[in-house]
Amino acid sequence: MIALTVQKKLNGPNGDMLLDLDIQIKKGQLVTLYGASGAGKTSTLRILSGLLQPEKGTIQVNGAIWFDAVTKMNRTPQTRNIGYVFQDYALFPHMTVEENLSFGLSKDGDKKEVMELLEMMELVDLKDRKPVTLSGGQKQRVALARALVQKPTILLLDEPLSALDMKIRLKLQDYILKVHKVYALTTILISHDIGEIYKLSDQVFVLEDGKVIKNGTPTEVFLNDKISGKFKFKGEVLKIEKDEVVYLVTVLIQNEVVKVIAQESEIKQLQIGDRVLVASKAFNPVIYKIE
Amino acid sequence: MNWEPLLLTLKLAGVTTLLLLVLSIPLALWLATTKSRLKPVIETLVSMPLVLPPTVLGFYFLVAFSPNNAFGTWLNEWLGLKLVFSFSGLVVASIIYSLPFMVHPIQAGLSGIAPSLKEAAYVMGKSKFTTLIKVLLPTIRPSLLTGIVLAFAHTVGEFGVVLMIGGNIPGKTKVASIAIYDEVESLNYAGANFYSTVLFLVTFCILLAVYLINGGYLKRFWK
Numbered sequence: 001m002i003a004l005t006v007q008k009k010l011n012g013p014n015g016d017m018l019l020d021l022d023i024q025i026k027k028g029q030l031v032t033l034y035g036a037s038g039a040g041k042t043s044t045l046r047i048l049s050g051l052l053q054p055e056k057g058t059i060q061v062n063g064a065i066w067f068d069a070v071t072k073m074n075r076t077p078q079t080r081n082i083g084y085v086f087q088d089y090a091l092f093p094h095m096t097v098e099e100n101l102s103f104g105l106s107k108d109g110d111k112k113e114v115m116e117l118l119e120m121m122e123l124v125d126l127k128d129r130k131p132v133t134l135s136g137g138q139k140q141r142v143a144l145a146r147a148l149v150q151k152p153t154i155l156l157l158d159e160p161l162s163a164l165d166m167k168i169r170l171k172l173q174d175y176i177l178k179v180h181k182v183y184a185l186t187t188i189l190i191s192h193d194i195g196e197i198y199k200l201s202d203q204v205f206v207l208e209d210g211k212v213i214k215n216g217t218p219t220e221v222f223l224n225d226k227i228s229g230k231f232k233f234k235g236e237v238l239k240i241e242k243d244e245v246v247y248l249v250t251v252l253i254q255n256e257v258v259k260v261i262a263q264e265s266e267i268k269q270l271q272i273g274d275r276v277l278v279a280s281k282a283f284n285p286v287i288y289k290i291e
Numbered sequence: 292m293n294w295e296p297l298l299l300t301l302k303l304a305g306v307t308t309l310l311l312l313v314l315s316i317p318l319a320l321w322l323a324t325t326k327s328r329l330k331p332v333i334e335t336l337v338s339m340p341l342v343l344p345p346t347v348l349g350f351y352f353l354v355a356f357s358p359n360n361a362f363g364t365w366l367n368e369w370l371g372l373k374l375v376f377s378f379s380g381l382v383v384a385s386i387i388y389s390l391p392f393m394v395h396p397i398q399a400g401l402s403g404i405a406p407s408l409k410e411a412a413y414v415m416g417k418s419k420f421t422t423l424i425k426v427l428l429p430t431i432r433p434s435l436l437t438g439i440v441l442a443f444a445h446t447v448g449e450f451g452v453v454l455m456i457g458g459n460i461p462g463k464t465k466v467a468s469i470a471i472y473d474e475v476e477s478l479n480y481a482g483a484n485f486y487s488t489v490l491f492l493v494t495f496c497i498l499l500a501v502y503l504i505n506g507g508y509l510k511r512f513w514k
């Protein structure tokens with residue numbers, strides 16, 4: 001059980017921001033922090049791991065106090081035993097894959113554990129390679145394996161899959177699930193990908209401007225609108241042009257550009273750059289598999 | 292031929308480089324990580340020998356270390372150090388004179404490391420010292436090598452500081468650069484040519500070795 005009740009002033013991209021958290025996470029759960037860049041997700045992981053010190057509050061993990069602003073109690077990152085997978089992987093460039101893992105062993109650690117992890121993450125063939133020679137997905141697996149060497153109490157994954165393409169991503173999600181099943185570790189993941197969150201997590205915390213604005217299971221958080229036969233997409237207006245009697249509005253939805261027909265009365269309140277909701281009554285949607 | 296000045300030069304450069312390395316790593320680490328307001332002042336002081344004429348440095352060393360004033364007397368009485376016209380004096384002066392050549396590459400190397408590398412070692416339970424020795428320094432090996440070689444070569448080439456504080460005592464302070472000056476003064480061009488050729492070849496080989504190693508040419512060759 002993790003109880004994180006902290007406050008910390010941050011210098012966000014939009015000026016100063018107060019990170020104000022009150023989060024409880026049950027033991028063995030896989031939870032996701034979701035939210036826009038600069039919402040305080042990475043800072044939350046850094047505070048939990050001791051790399052960033054909050055101004056107020058307490059951190060309690062499995063009954064032990066890790067941080068208490070009042071009594072000035074603060075465990076160093078070295079003593080918190082946290083497995084941390086950094087966004088840039090942070091592999092040690094001068095060490096081979098195997099050495100990167102062995103570095104995390106304690107003095108009386110067993111080399112066999114390193115081999116077991118290498119096998120589990122299918123890294124045995126790569127064990128003598130330096131990080132420079134690895135692909136993004138391979139580096140990611142090394143980082144994940146390395147974080148597990150010290151048998152952490154908590155595993156923190158800071159957008160571990162964001163830089164990878166879809167196919168490798170799906171495979172690595174399976175690795176994360178496997179790790180979570182085998183070790184039953186309390187895991188906190190930062191992710192922007194709703195599909196990924198559905199697949200992996202028990203609980204989601206949605207962060208906005210340093211505060212949790214929503215939390216619950218992925219279904220509760222992302223499907224809170226009543227389910228209907230409607231398709232709804234949020235997008236941005238790129239262009240508005242007149243075509244005969246109607247107007248054509250070009251809207252960017254994620255990475256797709258679509259054209260929507262609009263009446264003059266609807267156009268009046270629209271400007272280029274506006275955030276809009278494009279909705280459609282879908283009578284008979286067709287699903288195609290994408291390779 | 293008299294090899295003594297050349298050997299003295301190599302000894303001075305070797306001792307200076309070794310002491311500088313030990314001194315510069317903590318200093319560069321502090322400069323690379325500190326948020327202190329003193330940082331610009333310390334950085335300026337470290338860089339001063341780059342722009343100051345060596346004679347200025349030498350002159351102030353001479354004044355400061357002289358047994359005729361308080362600091363020199365204190366050094367002499369308490370530490371038994373006589374720094375004027377002695378080899379240890381040359382070492383102290385060379386350390387200050389070559390300081391930026393060692394500190395700058397190491398500082399640049401350390402600043403260039405992503406903070407996550409250090410943090411990864413911390414969360415893996417490694418102390419700051421272990422992280423420095425096992426992660427940070429091996430990562431900046433090319434910078435360390437550059438610092439070592441530049442400091443060594445710069446000490447080999449120093450003249451003004453040595454002349455001011457060391458004088459021209461054979462076997463003690465008469466290094467190769469002074470010997471060359473000495474030979475030219477007495478119109479012995481063959482002697483000057485001998486020292487110059489050796490210095491030229493030695494520095495050329497050292498620098499070539501650095502570029503070969505840092506450029507990865509040797510590794511490719513061995514493969």
